[in-house]
Amino acid sequence: MIALAVLVVGLLEVWVPFVSREGDGNLWLSSAQVVIVAAAMVVRRTRPLIAAGVAFILFSGLHIAGVTYLLFYGQFVPMVLTTFAVARHGKGREPYLGAALIIGTMLVGDLLVPELQVPDEIVFHWSVLFGAYALGTWQRVMANQAALARQQAIDAQVQAAARTAQAILEERTRMARELHDVVAHAMSVIVVQAGAAQLVSDDEDEVRRSLETIRLTGAEALGEMRRFVTMLRDQDETALRVPQPGLAAVTQLVDDARDSGLPVTLAVHGTPRGLPAGIDLAASRLVQEALTNVRRHATGAAAVEVTVDHAEDGLHLGVRDDGISVAGTTGSDHGLIGMRERVELYGGSLRAGPADPRGFLGEAVLPVERS
Missing domain, CATH: 1.20.58 (Methane Monooxygenase Hydroxylase; Chain G, domain 1)
Structure with missing residues (x-):
């Protein structure tokens, strides 16, 4: 036009x-x-x-x-x-x-x-041309800076997505290792109970109890396998396998944290009941990760409270501190990503954020079917 x-x-x-x-x-x-x-x-x-x-x-x-x-x-x-x-x-x-x-x-x-x-003409045409060139230059510089800022924002989003994906991959790999130990333990129980059933084949009650144990253990192991079927596996099949902790290890975790100088208290509510191996392990890992985050990111924490509540609708876990999160110490949020990944695996929920009036609160609910 x-x-x-x-x-x-x-x-x-x-x-x-x-x-x-x-x-x-x-x-x-x-x-x-x-x-x-x-x-x-x-x-x-x-x-x-x-x-x-x-x-x-x-x-x-x-x-x-x-x-x-x-x-x-x-x-x-x-x-x-x-x-x-x-x-x-x-x-x-x-x-x-x-x-x-x-x-x-x-x-x-x-x-x-x-x-x-003519003097007036000289002033006019040089002023107009200079103004047009200056305006064009200014717009070019502004456009280049805007393009650079957009690219930097895109790069930051890509890097953040990559870090998140890496954190999820690392957590899933560790969880896959843990699955190996859970299923191996279940298979060991099945083998032992099958052998016991053969030895007491004349005692119908003992055989029935052994078979029931085999059924429950196999069903639990299969349930864990279904939950982990989409998880990425560690390619190193020779990785060191160590016994995995459960909720019973929370007391030791609290003691270790207290020995390291962290003012931790443990409160257990409700009546403990048998937990599936995967949830038992996940609970221990959640508390462990939460205490690690307190050590890393909560400055000046005078009190840290760990709560374990065996409620009717499941297992409730909470870790609360009254420290202050200092700029530059927030980390990469990989811990929270891994915790959320574990909780969602079992259909639970996780809430993590600032506590009132200060500090940080992490709460997780792991559904547990009543036996």
Whole structure:
């Protein structure tokens, strides 16, 4: 639309003519110049240096040769627009080459075109061209900074997503190792009970109890397998396997934390009951991770309370501290990601956030079917 406006108004300026048309020239050559310059305006964004070159070189060459009129709308307006375009859309060295082209052709015009040598005219056209170039340069700088900020934001999001994915992968790998130990223990129980059933084959009650133990243990192991079926496995089959802790290890965790200087107390509510091996292990890991987070991120904690509640709807775990999280000590949140992964695996819920009036509170609920 801008190119079309330059074409129409420029031709009207030549043929009407407007009072802005000055000097002597050929109507047809002046019209051809307007058409060529208007065509160059179409590519002023994609080829700004070419558009500026066409506008300025045709002006200086044809008008100095005395074959075209001196036009405001057909010549000067396109020169201003291409000056802005070369500063705004130029790539690499194009803005600087464009500036040299503009200055060079205008200096030649000022020296050889009498109409441009009036002081008011000199101040006018140099001020306008300089303003157009400065505005284009400012917009280019702002656009580049905005593009850089967007790219940095994208990079930060990609890195955060990568760190989160890595944390989930590491946690799932560790959980897969633990699954190996849970299922291996279950298989050992099954083998032992099957052998016992063979030895007491004459005692129907003992055989029945052994078979029931085998059934329950196998069902529990299969349940753990179903939960972990989508987990990533550690490729190192020779990794060291150690006995996995359960909820009974929470007391030892609290004692160890207290020995390290952390003011921890343990409160157990409700009547303990048998827990599936996976939930038993998950509970221990949740408390362990929560205490680790307190050590790392809670500054000035005067009291840390660990709560284990054997409620009707499941196992409730809570770790609360009254410390202050200092900037720069929040870590990568990998611990919370792993804790949430464990809780969601068993259909539970996790809430972690600032406590009132100060400190941090982590609460988890692990559903446990009543036996």
